[in-house]
Amino acid sequence: MDCDILVIGAGVLGLSSAYHMKRRDPSKKILVIDKFSGPGQGNSAKSEGGFRNVFTSETNYLLADTSIDAYKEMEEQGHDIKLQFIGYLWLFSQGQHEAIKPAVDAIVKRGGSVTVLSLDELKESVPCLVTGFGGDEEAELMGLEDVAVGVFGEKCGSLDADALTRAYEAEFLRLGGEVMYNTEAKRLLLKPEEELGIPGEPFVWQNTRIVGAETSKGSINAAKTVIACGVWAASLMDPVGLDSFMRPKKRQLFAFKDAKLGPLFKVKGLNEEGSIPLTILPKAKILFRSELSEGSIWLGCADDLGRRFELEEDPQAEEDYYTNNVYHVLVKYFPCFEDVRPMNMWAGQYAINSLDETPVVYEAHGMYYIGAASGSGIMKADALGRIIDALVAGEEEAELQGGRRFRVANLGVRYRHVEHERFVI
Numbered sequence: 001m002d003c004d005i006l007v008i009g010a011g012v013l014g015l016s017s018a019y020h021m022k023r024r025d026p027s028k029k030i031l032v033i034d035k036f037s038g039p040g041q042g043n044s045a046k047s048e049g050g051f052r053n054v055f056t057s058e059t060n061y062l063l064a065d066t067s068i069d070a071y072k073e074m075e076e077q078g079h080d081i082k083l084q085f086i087g088y089l090w091l092f093s094q095g096q097h098e099a100i101k102p103a104v105d106a107i108v109k110r111g112g113s114v115t116v117l118s119l120d121e122l123k124e125s126v127p128c129l130v131t132g133f134g135g136d137e138e139a140e141l142m143g144l145e146d147v148a149v150g151v152f153g154e155k156c157g158s159l160d161a162d163a164l165t166r167a168y169e170a171e172f173l174r175l176g177g178e179v180m181y182n183t184e185a186k187r188l189l190l191k192p193e194e195e196l197g198i199p200g201e202p203f204v205w206q207n208t209r210i211v212g213a214e215t216s217k218g219s220i221n222a223a224k225t226v227i228a229c230g231v232w233a234a235s236l237m238d239p240v241g242l243d244s245f246m247r248p249k250k251r252q253l254f255a256f257k258d259a260k261l262g263p264l265f266k267v268k269g270l271n272e273e274g275s276i277p278l279t280i281l282p283k284a285k286i287l288f289r290s291e292l293s294e295g296s297i298w299l300g301c302a303d304d305l306g307r308r309f310e311l312e313e314d315p316q317a318e319e320d321y322y323t324n325n326v327y328h329v330l331v332k333y334f335p336c337f338e339d340v341r342p343m344n345m346w347a348g349q350y351a352i353n354s355l356d357e358t359p360v361v362y363e364a365h366g367m368y369y370i371g372a373a374s375g376s377g378i379m380k381a382d383a384l385g386r387i388i389d390a391l392v393a394g395e396e397e398a399e400l401q402g403g404r405r406f407r408v409a410n411l412g413v414r415y416r417h418v419e420h421e422r423f424v425i
């Protein structure tokens with residue numbers, strides 16, 4: 001089988017890329033393959049679906065802010081991706097706030113819709129939050145600090161990541177794109193630009209390129225091959241000596257539905273829904289948000305140190321990790337979680353670029369790589385799809401949603417230019 005562009009991976013990044021490339025030139029034969037039986041079955045559909053434009057790095061801000069605008073447009077065009085602008089709420093201790101204040105000021109100066117909430121305003125809006133632990137020995141033992149300030153981001157919230165991935169697939173198919181599921185790329189095809197038909201090719205003296213993949217359904221030849229394999233990218237790239245600049249790490253989500261959590265749906269003045277925003281605790285990178293479609297709470301925790309890098313085909317959530325670990329911190333700040341057990345839990349994997357936690361997009365020998373999304377691939381998928389489209393088309397700049405421009409090489413390797421991010425979760 002031959003095509004102009006082969007995209008390996010039908011997650012949100014592969015399908016956004018495929019859609020933007022097809023939109024540029026509908027006459028191109030673009031084929032997306034995935035080893036699973038449908039779109040987003042890798043990590044995209046397992047995501048918490050949080051989005052925010054609150055970033056200190058200009059790059060992260062542009063990627064997310066323009067993608068959020070694109071998602072608003074997708075919804076206006078009839079894709080029910082369940083965009084909920086419930087906001088993000090960072091709870092900070094006094095010390096944390098002093099350290100982050102210059103970054104918050106810079107975001108406000110840039111024009112970001114961020115509000116700093118005083119302790120009194122926080123207590124008024126989120127009455128079920130405990131802000132002080134005077135005399136609580138357990139809290140002292142765990143090093144929990146009193147909450148002093150809230151930083152609230154308005155252009156932030158949650159969406160249905162599965163629906164977003166399917167929306168890109170639908171738009172891609174509408175333009176005449178093709179997808180093949182249950183099709184695993186086994187290895188990338190390397191061929192000399194000028195084949196001589198001599199056994200043992202390619203030789204070191206030949207100009208060699210990646211020209212598609214050997215798959216479980218036979219060879220697919222392509223002029224250009226896009227690797228959008230998420231945490232699996234190294235399995236295809238390592239054997240040909242190309243770097244994916246990411247390592248996989250498990251992340252878990254726990255879902256709760258319990259009458260005791262009622263107060264989290266009676267929050268005042270932060271969003272139209274009257275629900276708890278996506279809230280980040282001052283300790284242990286614990287975060288949770290309301291899932292309004294089912295009246296539940298989804299909770300995650302970014303455990304870094306002590307959680308190994310490892311590619312897992314079917315990662316499982318650990319109930320223990322919630323009950324013996326996360327729970328004890330959570331219940332101090334939000335006692336409404338007392339004795340509430342998860343009704344559901346699942347795990348996926350982040351593709352982490354631990355140097356700068358920003359995605360990587362580059363070309364090498366006919367292979368185009370998009371990945372290392374480091375836990376923010378959903379909220380940046382539209383911009384990243386446009387950036388790889390520009391790279392494949394040989395353009396130096398990509399036009400993001402709303403006409404903002406982005407220098408493609410900034411996310412590459414050789415001429416990479418990304419800024420330090422202070423708002424990492």
Ligand SMILES: Cc1cc2nc3c(=O)[nH]c(=O)nc-3n(C[C@H](O)[C@H](O)[C@H](O)COP(=O)(O)OP(=O)(O)OC[C@H]3O[C@@H](n4cnc5c(N)ncnc54)[C@H](O)[C@@H]3O)c2cc1C
Pocket residue numbers: 008009010011012013014033034035036039040041042043044045046047048049050051183184185186228229230231232233236251252253300347348349350371373374375376377378379380
């Ligand atoms: C628990 C959790 C919570 C998250 N929360 C958020 C969040 O709140 N906000 C946010 O923006 N992001 C979040 N993320 C991150 C987000 O899910 C990822 O950044 C995003 O899904 C990456 O998309 P992708 O297309 O690169 O990867 P994937 O969706 O994993 O897609 C890669 C695809 O490639 C396919 N594939 C791999 N190898 C092959 C092969 N050899 N042949 C054929 N197909 C192959 C896989 O089957 C898979 O479908 C979260 C992730 C997890 C795990």
